[in-house]
Amino acid sequence: xxxxxxxxxxxxxxxxxxxxxxxxxxxxxxxxxxxxxxxxxxxxxxxxxxxxxxxxxxxxxxxxxxxxxxxxxxxxxxxxxxxxxxxxxxxxxxxxxxxxxxxxxxxxxxxxxxxxxxxxxxxxxxxxxxxxxxxxxxxxxxxxxxxxxxxxxxxxxxxxxxxxxxxxxxxxxxxxxxxxxxxxxxxxxxxxxxxxxxxxxxxxxxxxxxxxxxxxxxxxxxxxxxxxxxxxxxxxxxxxxxxxxxxxxxxxxxxx
Amino acid sequence: xxxxxxxxxxxxxxxxxxxxxxxxxxxxxxxxxxxxxxxxxxxxxxxxxxxxxxxxxxxxxxxxxxxxxxxxxxxxxxxxxxxxxxxxxxxxxxxxxxxxxxxxxxxxxxxxxxxxxxxxxxxxxxxxxxxxxxxxxxxxxxxxxxxxx
Numbered sequence: 120x121x122x123x124x125x126x127x128x129x130x131x132x133x134x135x136x137x138x139x140x141x142x143x144x145x146x147x148x149x150x151x152x153x154x155x156x157x158x159x160x161x162x163x164x165x166x167x168x169x170x171x172x173x174x175x176x177x178x179x180x181x182x183x184x185x186x187x188x189x190x191x192x193x194x195x196x197x198x199x200x201x202x203x204x205x206x207x208x209x210x211x212x213x214x215x216x217x218x219x220x221x222x223x224x225x226x227x228x229x230x231x232x233x234x235x236x237x238x239x240x241x242x243x244x245x246x247x248x249x250x251x252x253x254x255x256x257x258x259x260x261x262x263x264x265x266x267x268x269x270x271x272x273x274x275x276x277x278x279x280x281x282x283x284x285x286x287x288x289x290x291x292x293x294x295x296x297x298x299x300x301x302x303x304x305x306x307x308x309x310x311x312x313x314x315x316x317x318x319x320x321x322x323x324x325x326x327x328x329x330x331x332x333x334x335x336x337x338x339x340x341x342x343x344x345x346x347x348x349x350x351x352x353x354x355x356x357x358x359x360x361x362x363x364x365x366x367x368x369x370x371x372x373x374x375x
Numbered sequence: 376x377x378x379x380x381x382x383x384x385x386x387x388x389x390x391x392x393x394x395x396x397x398x399x400x401x402x403x404x405x406x407x408x409x410x411x412x413x414x415x416x417x418x419x420x421x422x423x424x425x426x427x428x429x430x431x432x433x434x435x436x437x438x439x440x441x442x443x444x445x446x447x448x449x450x451x452x453x454x455x456x457x458x459x460x461x462x463x464x465x466x467x468x469x470x471x472x473x474x475x476x477x478x479x480x481x482x483x484x485x486x487x488x489x490x491x492x493x494x495x496x497x498x499x500x501x502x503x504x505x506x507x508x509x510x511x512x513x514x515x516x517x518x519x520x521x522x523x524x
Contacts, residue, residue: 120384121432124376126453130437133455135484138516162437162483163418178377183386183417202382226515232417235486235516242493242505249500352509 131159131166131176138162139226141219142171146211153213163232165200180210187228189362189369196220198362200227217366224362228355237352387414387421387430393477395470396425401432402452402459413463418482420451434461441478449475490517 139160144153145167156177157168163183166176180200190199190211197213198220214220391414398408399422411431412423418437421430438454449471450460465471479485494517497505506512 120380120387120430122376122378122383123432123434123453126438126455127376127378127435129453129455130435133438135438136515162487164435164437176376180379181383181386184382202379202385204381204385207381208379229511229514229516232483232486235483235490238506238509238511238517239486239490239493242490242497245505246493246497246500249497356510 127164127179128175130161130164131168131179132174135161138230139223141223142215143167143219143223144213144215146213148208158212160226160230162235163230165227165230182227182230183232185227185231187224187362189224189366191369198224220366221363225359228359234355383419383433384429386416386419387423387433388428389416391416392481393474395465395474397466397470397474398464400462402461408462408464415477415481420478420481436478436481437484439482441475443471443475447471449478451478487516 137159139158141158142155143158145156146153157171157173159166159168159176163181165180165182167178167180168176182200184203186201186203188199188201190197195213196215196217196219197211200210200212201207202209212223214223394412394414396410397413399411399413400406400408410425412425414421414423414430418435420434420436422432422434423430434451436451440452440454440457442450442452442460444450444462447465447468447470448462449465450462452458452460463471463474465474494505497503504512506514506517511517
C-alpha cells in the first residue's frame with residue numbers, strides 16, 4: 120500500500136507543536152536488543168528518529184486503535200503499544216525515568232483521533248447547551264477564527280440557532296458528520312446533537328443552564344442520555360490509574 | 376519510512392465517515408482519472424480499485440490543502456509540495472462540495488484547533504475551564520501555542 124511518505128516526513132519534522140517528544144528505547148522486532156531513538160508524537164502518529172537532529176524519521180507508528188500497557192521487563196520503565204489484531208506486532212518501549220514513562224503512557228493512551236473527536240463533540244455540545252439557555256439565545260460571539268465559516272446553505276440558515284459556531288455543526292439530519300463511526304449511540308434527532316426538533320415545530324422552553332458539579336459527577340454535567348464521552352473518558356482514566364498502580368506495586372516488589 | 380502496515384490496513388476496513396466511487400488521479404506524469412473507491416477514516420483517505428479489498432494507497436490528511444477546482448472536481452495537495460495534486464472528479468457538484476467540507480475537517484490538527492476554540496469560548500462564558508472536570512486541562516495536546524518538548 121502506498122503512503123504519502125514525503126508528506127508524513129514533513130509532518131514529523133515541521134515546526135507544528137508535538138504532543139510529546141523524547142528519547143525512548145525501542146525493542147527490535149526480531150532481535151530483542153533495545154535501540155535508543157528520538158520519538159515525536161504528533162496527533163495519532165508516533166514518529167521515531169535515529170537521532171534527535173535526524174532530518175527524516177526512521178519510521179512511524181499509526182496509533183489509532185491501540186492500547187498502552189505496562190510490561191514486565193528487566194529494563195524497567197517499559198511499556199507496550201498493542202493493537203487488536205491477532206497478528207499485530209506489539210511495540211515495546213522503555214523510558215529513562217518514571218516521570219517520562221508516565222508522561223508517555225498518558226499521552227499515548229489519549230492520542231487517537233477518536234478520542235480527540237469525542238472531546239471536541241463534548242465541548243461543542245456544552246457550548247450549544249449554554250447558548251440555548253435563557254440568557255443566551257442566538258447571541259454570543261460572532262467572531263470566528265479564520266478557518267471556520269458557517270456553511271451558507273439554506274437549510275443551515277433556517278436552523279440557525281447557533282450562527283456563530285464553526286461549520287462542524289450538525290448536518291441537516293441533526294447529526295454531526297462523524298456520528299456513524301462511533302456506533303449507534305447517537306441516532307438522528309437525539310438530544311445529544313442539540314437537535315431538539317428538526318421539523319421546525321416550536322421547541323419547548325429552554326432549560327435553565329446546567330450547574331457543573333465540581334467533583335466526580337461527570338454524568339450530571341452532560342445530557343441525561345448516556346454519554347459516550349464520559350464513559351470512554353472514565354475508561355481511559357481508570358486504565359491510566361491502574362497502570363500507574365501496577366507500576367508502583369511492581370516497584371515495591373512482592374509483598375511478604 | 377517504516378510504518379505499521381497491518382494496522383493501517385485494518386483501519387482501512389473500518390466504517391468510514393464517507394465513502395464513494397470517485398474518479399481520481401495521482402500526481403504522476405501521464406496519470407489519468409480512474410474510478411476508485413475512496414474512503415475517509417479518521418485522518419486518512421484510502422483509495423481502492425473498486426473490486427479489491429486492500430487499498431492501493433492511503434493519504435494522511437495533515438497539513439494538506441483541499442481545493443475546489445473546476446466543476447465537480449476538487450484536489451488534495453500537501454503544503455510542502457503544492458503543485459503535486461491528487462484530483463477527484465465527483466458525479467455531482469453537490470457531492471464535490473460535501474467531500475471538500477468533510478476533508479477540510481478531517482485532520483487531527485483541525486480537531487485540535489476546534490477544541491481550543493470551544494474551550495476558550497466556554498471559559499469566556501462560564502469562567503471555568505471545561506476540561507478541568509475530566510482532569511485533562513494540563514495535557515499538552517489541549518494547550519494553545521507551543522507545547523513543551
